[in-house]
Amino acid sequence: MKLEGVLVPIVTPFGADGSVDVKALRELTARFLDAGVAGIVACGTTGEYYALSESEREVVLTTVREMLGEDALAVAGINSLSTNEAVTRARQAEAMGYQALMLAPPAYVLPSQDEIVAHYEEVIAATSLPIILYNFPDRTAVNIEVETVARLSRMPQIIGIKESSGDFSRALQLIGLENEGFQVVCGCDDQAADFLFWGVRSWISGAANVFPAEQAQMIEAAKREDWVAVRDLMQGMLPAIQDMEGGDYNQKAKLGCSRHGVEVGPVRAPLRPISAADEKAFMGTLSAADRR
Numbered sequence: 001m002k003l004e005g006v007l008v009p010i011v012t013p014f015g016a017d018g019s020v021d022v023k024a025l026r027e028l029t030a031r032f033l034d035a036g037v038a039g040i041v042a043c044g045t046t047g048e049y050y051a052l053s054e055s056e057r058e059v060v061l062t063t064v065r066e067m068l069g070e071d072a073l074a075v076a077g078i079n080s081l082s083t084n085e086a087v088t089r090a091r092q093a094e095a096m097g098y099q100a101l102m103l104a105p106p107a108y109v110l111p112s113q114d115e116i117v118a119h120y121e122e123v124i125a126a127t128s129l130p131i132i133l134y135n136f137p138d139r140t141a142v143n144i145e146v147e148t149v150a151r152l153s154r155m156p157q158i159i160g161i162k163e164s165s166g167d168f169s170r171a172l173q174l175i176g177l178e179n180e181g182f183q184v185v186c187g188c189d190d191q192a193a194d195f196l197f198w199g200v201r202s203w204i205s206g207a208a209n210v211f212p213a214e215q216a217q218m219i220e221a222a223k224r225e226d227w228v229a230v231r232d233l234m235q236g237m238l239p240a241i242q243d244m245e246g247g248d249y250n251q252k253a254k255l256g257c258s259r260h261g262v263e264v265g266p267v268r269a270p271l272r273p274i275s276a277a278d279e280k281a282f283m284g285t286l287s288a289a290d291r292r
Helices: 022-034 054-068 083-095 113-126 146-153 168-175 189-197 212-223 227-245 249-260 276-291
Strands: 005-009 039-042 073-077 100-103 131-135 158-163 183-186 202-204
Touching: 005 073, 005 212, 022 054, 022 249, 039 054, 054 073, 054 083, 073 083, 083 100, 083 113, 100 113, 113 131, 113 146, 131 146, 146 158, 146 168, 158 168, 168 183, 168 189, 183 189, 189 202, 189 212, 189 227, 202 212, 212 227, 227 249, 227 276, 249 276
Parallel strands: 005 039, 005 202, 039 073, 073 100, 100 131, 131 158, 158 183, 183 202
Antiparallel strands: none
16 A cells, blocks of 8 residues: 555544534545545544544544545554554454554553564454554654664555654654655654655645645645745745644644634543633634735
């Protein structure tokens, strides 16, 4: 499987009563497809997977899969604190017709590198679906070391890594891995132009909830080697992306969905609503981006 284009780890809309807003989820998925994204990641971190009940998780996965049909890549996030639950979630996604999985090492657990490998091996044994590694040590408190990525990349079902460490020197090491079929995916939104310059052509971006069309255009510009266009598009989004990275990321991803005419509701506890002042500042940044 070739990973190419922008994949959106879609937010999970919630209604006024606090339940999953299926109508809004359908509308948002349709807007993203119209904007030219290559696929959707359901139940990712930006989708607040950790705050969903098992029945709500099934609703989100089912809705997104039905909306995508054969038009875009359907990826299921299967993160869990336990290997057994990750296996269960992998089997669930496969039964629903998902085409790939995204999986980080268990957060909070602090597994060793050998334990990380064993975690992925057990999931691989339970499913035929390809798996995208997810390295985001600021979230999980564990780093998949480059040598471990190299070990995992030799497993045919491991097709790539979403690299979100923020260490671009490390990203260059990963890009240099020569295992056939293994791909690096940009997972640092503020470094996207750098990833594209070094040949990466896929981007899993929480900020794509806000800028799906612009990010899809960046990928196309990189394919043409139009680096002026890549830079200009990046400059237009960068203030908002930096604002998101500065705090309240999920809250701002949800606020940004208003650009598409879809209201997606608040975040769930333990996250709390953004302050009125910060919301005003972020929306002002978005307005400035739209005026460029």
